Amino acid sequence: MINPDVTRTTPENVILRLDSLKHTLVDRDKKQCFTVNVAKPLEFYAGDFIGLLGPSGCGKTTLLSILGLLRKPADLDCVGRFELYVPSEPKGDARELVDIRDAWARNDVRRIESLRRTQMGFALQSGELVKSLTVNENIQVPLRLNGWRSDDMRERVQDLLGQFSLTRHRDQKPGASETTLSNTLAQSRINRLSGGEYQRVSLARAVSHKPSVVFVDEPTSALNRELAHNALEVLRSLQRERTMPGITFMITHDEELATRFCNLIVRMAPRRGEPEGDVVDVVRTECQPMAENG
Amino acid sequence: MTNRIYIELAIKDVFRLWSASQLQVIIIAGICLPILLLLGLKNGHVADLREDLVTSPVGRQIIFWSAKQGEFLTKEVLRDIQRSIPNVSLIIPESQKLVFIERSEDQGSSEGSSPLTLYSTLPGDPILEQFGAEIGSAAPGARPLILSEPTARALHKNIGDTATLTIKRRFGAEDQEHTLDFKVVGTVASGGESDGFVGFTHLDIMTYLEQYGSGEAVPELSIPAMKSLRAVDQYSQMLLVCFRGQATDLTAKDHAFLAERGLVAEVSTAAEITSLFGILKPEAAKELKFYMLRFSGEQDNPQSVIRDSPELLSRNTEAQDDLLLRWCDPLTVQVNGRDHQIVGLTLPNKRQTGGWIQNFVKPRAPWFTYEESTATPLSVRGAAAMLEVLGNKELAFTPNLKASLQPLEQPMDDAEQTTTPLPDDDAISMGDISTAYVPVSLLAFITQASRNQVTLDSESKKFVPSSSPVAFTKARLYTATIDDVPLAADLLAKRKYAVLSEVSRIAEIHEQDTSLKMLVAVVALGVFLFGVITVFSVLVDSTDRKKGMIGILRVMGISGSGVFFFLLARAIIIGVMSAAVCCGIGVLLAAVLGKTIAGAEYLAWLPKVHVVLGFNEYLLVTLGAILCAVLGVLMPALKASRLDPFDAIVEGQFH
Numbered sequence: 001m002i003n004p005d006v007t008r009t010t011p012e013n014v015i016l017r018l019d020s021l022k023h024t025l026v027d028r029d030k031k032q033c034f035t036v037n038v039a040k041p042l043e044f045y046a047g048d049f050i051g052l053l054g055p056s057g058c059g060k061t062t063l064l065s066i067l068g069l070l071r072k073p074a075d076l077d078c079v080g081r082f083e084l085y086v087p088s089e090p091k092g093d094a095r096e097l098v099d100i101r102d103a104w105a106r107n108d109v110r111r112i113e114s115l116r117r118t119q120m121g122f123a124l125q126s127g128e129l130v131k132s133l134t135v136n137e138n139i140q141v142p143l144r145l146n147g148w149r150s151d152d153m154r155e156r157v158q159d160l161l162g163q164f165s166l167t168r169h170r171d172q173k174p175g176a177s178e179t180t181l182s183n184t185l186a187q188s189r190i191n192r193l194s195g196g197e198y199q200r201v202s203l204a205r206a207v208s209h210k211p212s213v214v215f216v217d218e219p220t221s222a223l224n225r226e227l228a229h230n231a232l233e234v235l236r237s238l239q240r241e242r243t244m245p246g247i248t249f250m251i252t253h254d255e256e257l258a259t260r261f262c263n264l265i266v267r268m269a270p271r272r273g274e275p276e277g278d279v280v281d282v283v284r285t286e287c288q289p290m291a292e293n294g
Numbered sequence: 295m296t297n298r299i300y301i302e303l304a305i306k307d308v309f310r311l312w313s314a315s316q317l318q319v320i321i322i323a324g325i326c327l328p329i330l331l332l333l334g335l336k337n338g339h340v341a342d343l344r345e346d347l348v349t350s351p352v353g354r355q356i357i358f359w360s361a362k363q364g365e366f367l368t369k370e371v372l373r374d375i376q377r378s379i380p381n382v383s384l385i386i387p388e389s390q391k392l393v394f395i396e397r398s399e400d401q402g403s404s405e406g407s408s409p410l411t412l413y414s415t416l417p418g419d420p421i422l423e424q425f426g427a428e429i430g431s432a433a434p435g436a437r438p439l440i441l442s443e444p445t446a447r448a449l450h451k452n453i454g455d456t457a458t459l460t461i462k463r464r465f466g467a468e469d470q471e472h473t474l475d476f477k478v479v480g481t482v483a484s485g486g487e488s489d490g491f492v493g494f495t496h497l498d499i500m501t502y503l504e505q506y507g508s509g510e511a512v513p514e515l516s517i518p519a520m521k522s523l524r525a526v527d528q529y530s531q532m533l534l535v536c537f538r539g540q541a542t543d544l545t546a547k548d549h550a551f552l553a554e555r556g557l558v559a560e561v562s563t564a565a566e567i568t569s570l571f572g573i574l575k576p577e578a579a580k581e582l583k584f585y586m587l588r589f590s591g592e593q594d595n596p597q598s599v600i601r602d603s604p605e606l607l608s609r610n611t612e613a614q615d616d617l618l619l620r621w622c623d624p625l626t627v628q629v630n631g632r633d634h635q636i637v638g639l640t641l642p643n644k645r646q647t648g649g650w651i652q653n654f655v656k657p658r659a660p661w662f663t664y665e666e667s668t669a670t671p672l673s674v675r676g677a678a679a680m681l682e683v684l685g686n687k688e689l690a691f692t693p694n695l696k697a698s699l700q701p702l703e704q705p706m707d708d709a710e711q712t713t714t715p716l717p718d719d720d721a722i723s724m725g726d727i728s729t730a731y732v733p734v735s736l737l738a739f740i741t742q743a744s745r746n747q748v749t750l751d752s753e754s755k756k757f758v759p760s761s762s763p764v765a766f767t768k769a770r771l772y773t774a775t776i777d778d779v780p781l782a783a784d785l786l787a788k789r790k791y792a793v794l795s796e797v798s799r800i801a802e803i804h805e806q807d808t809s810l811k812m813l814v815a816v817v818a819l820g821v822f823l824f825g826v827i828t829v830f831s832v833l834v835d836s837t838d839r840k841k842g843m844i845g846i847l848r849v850m851g852i853s854g855s856g857v858f859f860f861l862l863a864r865a866i867i868i869g870v871m872s873a874a875v876c877c878g879i880g881v882l883l884a885a886v887l888g889k890t891i892a893g894a895e896y897l898a899w900l901p902k903v904h905v906v907l908g909f910n911e912y913l914l915v916t917l918g919a920i921l922c923a924v925l926g927v928l929m930p931a932l933k934a935s936r937l938d939p940f941d942a943i944v945e946g947q948f949h
Contacts, residue, residue: 070849070940110853116939117851128846132307142850144299189310 012095013045015212015247016067019080023066023073035276036062041080042266042282044213047245049236051252051262058268059277060251061217067249068215069116072104079104086119086212087244095244117145121206121214123199125221129190135166135201136186142209160204161186163234165227166197196223200231207238212246214239219250220257232261259285300856304863308871314839315868318832318923322872323879325825326919329818330880333911336810338888338904343803344776351420353776354383356795358786359768366765375771379785381778387766389414389500391507394460395449395491396473407460410445410491414500420772422494427480429496434514437499439476442492446481449491453478457493465509468522472506474515501764510761511751525748525757527738528599529620532607533567534559534585535651536616543583548611555602558590571624571637578654586621596745605647617648622737638737776800822918829926837861837930841937848939858935865927869920876919877912 021038036059044050052060065071073079082104085095103111121142129138136157143153161167166185185197193201199219206214214235220228232250239246252258258265267281308315360367367387376382394407415422415429422429427440439457441449451457455478462471476495484492502512511519536542544559552559561583562568568579587607589598604618624635641655642648739757742748751758773782776796783797837844844857852860884905 065940068849071938113851113853115851116849120849120851122846122849124846124849128842128849130303130843130846132303132310137306141299145851 013047014043014083015046015048015085015095016042016044017081017083018042018067019082020078021063021066021073021080021082022075022078023062024075025062033275034059034062036066036268037276037278038063040279040282042279044247044249044264046247047240048247048264049239049262050247050249050264050266051258052249052266052268053252053255053258054268054277055270056253057277058270060268062277063268063279064215064217064249064251068120068122068213069100069112073101076101076105084115084119084212086115093243117142118209119212121209121211123202123206123214123216123219125217129198129202129205131190134187134189135161135193135197138190138201139205139208142205142211146209148209156208157186160208163238164200164204164231166200166204196227199223200227203231203235207235210242210244210246212244213249214246215249215251217251218253220252220254228257229260232257236261297859300860301863303860304867307864308867314836315871318829318836318868319871319875321828321832322825322869322919322922323875325821325828325922326872326876326915327879328821329814329918330876330907330911330915331883331905332814332817333914334880334884334905334907335903336807336814337906337908337911339810340803340807341906342904343806351424351772353796353800354420354772354774354779356771356773356779356783356786356793356797357388357768358771358791358793360791366767367769368763368765370763372769375786375789379771379782381774382771382782383774384416384418384420384772386416386419386770386772387414387497388768388770389497389504389766391461391500391503393503394462395493396458396460397449408449408491410459410493412459412500412503413492413494414497415440415494416497419494421770422480422482425480425482425484427482427494429494430479431496437474437476438479438496440480440482440494441478443481443483445491445493446478451478453480461503461506463507463509463520465520466522468520470520472515472517504764505761508759510758519751519758523751523756523758525739525742525759527620527735528742528747529622529734529738530588530596530598530600531621531623532587532600532604533562533619533621534587534616535619535648536583536585536613538581538583542614542616544585544616545612548613551610552587552607553590555600556589556591557587557600559585559587562586566624570639571635573639573656574654575656582654587618596741608647615648615650617642617651620734620738622734622741625737625740636732636737636740638732638734640734780804818918822922825922826925829922830929833865833923833927834930837927837934841934844934844937845939845941848937854935854937857937858931861927861931861934862924865923865931866920869923870916872923873912873916873919876915880907880912880915 018038019041022035024033024035026033052063054060062071066073073082079101082099082101084098084100086098088094088096098111098115100112100115103115130141133141139157139160140153143156148156185193190198190201199221200223203216203219206216216235219235220231223231235248239248250258250262263285265281265283265285266279267283268277269280270277369387372385372387376385391412393410393412395410396407417429417431419429422440429440430436430438439459441451441457446452449457457476457478458473459476460471460473462469464470482494498514502514505512506515506517509520509523511517534544536544549559562585565579567584567586568574568582569576570578574582587600589595589600604620608616608618620640622638624637626635641651644650644652739748743750743757746760748757749760750756771782771786773779777800779795779800780797783793783795786793847857847860848854884907887903887905
């Protein structure tokens, strides 16, 4: 069950705000361009699990890249208020405002990179785990980049591995004792993971450093429904059930999944006859409690 | 901390994704290996060239002699050369002496001895060392001898045998020969039967033989000086006495004649001279003119010697009846705290040329008084008596002179006595200083003895030339390595010595070394540039393949410089790996190429190649491999670091 208190839409709970945006992508090779329009103000609150829905090519990933600070808006004059509220230093028990638009305007790349490192988590469609690292090491990367102590890091990774059901032994046969086998999945290299494990490791890495915003792009495409539900449930709980809850931004085509897990649905749609995509609908709903066993 | 994660990422990327990295390692190792082998081949070639000279003592040898100044090489000069030239191992003055070696009876020689040419050597002589022979020390009594093998064979001499050598010398009509026992300490495989008998002995012994040859006493060989050996009295001045008058005085032409010999004639009016220290009558000063002949300019010093005889000079002057007397400055001595002077004066008698001078000598001149206070006038008929008296007094002679005078007991030879003015009863005193007259030759010897030019031989009781330090005309110098030869030869040449060495061959080796270095550098540079381009294209592709990873790292907040650092660290690791592979193969090839593989006769056609690889070559190749990898990755890394994270991840996704 979702604790309704967590996602109170009060001003002090705002995590991310984008009033308006007009971002044009230019493909110089194909001599084409595509514009993403956000005319409706977007306001996301702590604990929000946002579903970004829309048909292919309507600009969902582009919007994600802007919100995730992966790309600078093409024209800052066409960007309204763009604010991120992050835990304040050093205690992190309050939030402070970061004007993203201003940071981009100042071309403060270091600040943007720092925000991305500390406040953002990404689990993209194909995961993009680092092939040369093990599962354990992959999950540790954001923690190490954020200067976590090794004890905390180990504890956190163990916790995540457990939560995302990544503790089984790779060669475990039914009835075999977990402790008798040493070749654990955590020590496995990425190329030995199944598609589902790969996606779950990617999700674990995205939330490992407790970011304010987690972006997930089709995170469950390789999971069966049960595993998908479990993974999203874990993701949602990890983002919500902490001192300073964060938000989760999920791009999906799966209406059922969105309806089931998201308390805020943002719909995008292409403009007919024009190379443009718009945010057409922002609906805040009471999220359905997760059904037992899916 | 952050840098550590990049290095860790780089290490894990290289080793865990080895299938991707190995191609780059192999390519760089393949580029560096030919360079390493080229360097090794160059070193091997130069080492082979050097080995010929290094193993041959001739390579380190410089023969030098004073061609321009003609001075001899004394031990002092050689010590100075050894001090002033760096890395000189040994200098052996060259000396050779013909001696006679005793043949045993069964060798069928009618003469019983054969000529043997002895050469000087010293311990550590590389020429002998190459044959495993060592002369050892020349301790008192020890006379080591090394024979050439043909000599030893012909004379049936083995190491440890005694060889009796006969040495001979001649002075005037006097012949002497002595036999000396030498111990054969080694043989050397040099020369042939036709070269005659050849031997080597210690330089010190050769020095004794040189002294022996000049007739001197050689205490070290217990051989006295030759009886007929005597020193030559030398003069730097002459006294010319002539009558006053146009025809009898020196003319301008005479002065010019003397000047040609470096001499200048100065009129002397001093009473001591015009009276010849009191023995001439007073009218001599009026009728006669006295010129003192001495060297002019720089040559005017007591060491200069007039080589022309008085008779020759007199014959060649226009002045008639001029008399030239050898002259030494009187010697002042102290006896009992009182000054006395010894005048050297040898006048011709009436029958001789210039005998007219006797007409001016006081008839009863008591010439030779020594000490007025004593009742015993000093009769100096011969030099020996004079010297005995002088030797018994505490005279202010130099210790050396005193020592040389003391043993003199016998008179000088008759020739001196006959030319010495006879004594008279009355003493002649020049003021407070009493004067003793001695033959001028004696005063010359006394003066020369004070300069250590002559000594009094205890056996013959005669003045003999002092043993001058043995000097050599030529010497062999050995430097520590052949590389030191050019500098040593240059320094010797600067000291105006004529030099004979293998410096041109050494220079040729250095030139070849430099040329090969240049060749290797050019080839290596070409290979290296080609390699960098190859590595660049490989790493561009490799980096391109890593766009996805770079993208996710950028998404996770790693900066562009972090990505650059990661790729650079990865390239350095690949460079080090390549260098390790390259050096490993290099060592293996160097070992294989230089060896004949036993049992593989079918590989006999393979040429044996001398490859010499050292630390410098490995270091150079390691640095080259790292540089190659770094240069190759520089552009791709820069490009990757500037990649937009979103582009990287999108491109990576769909790569």
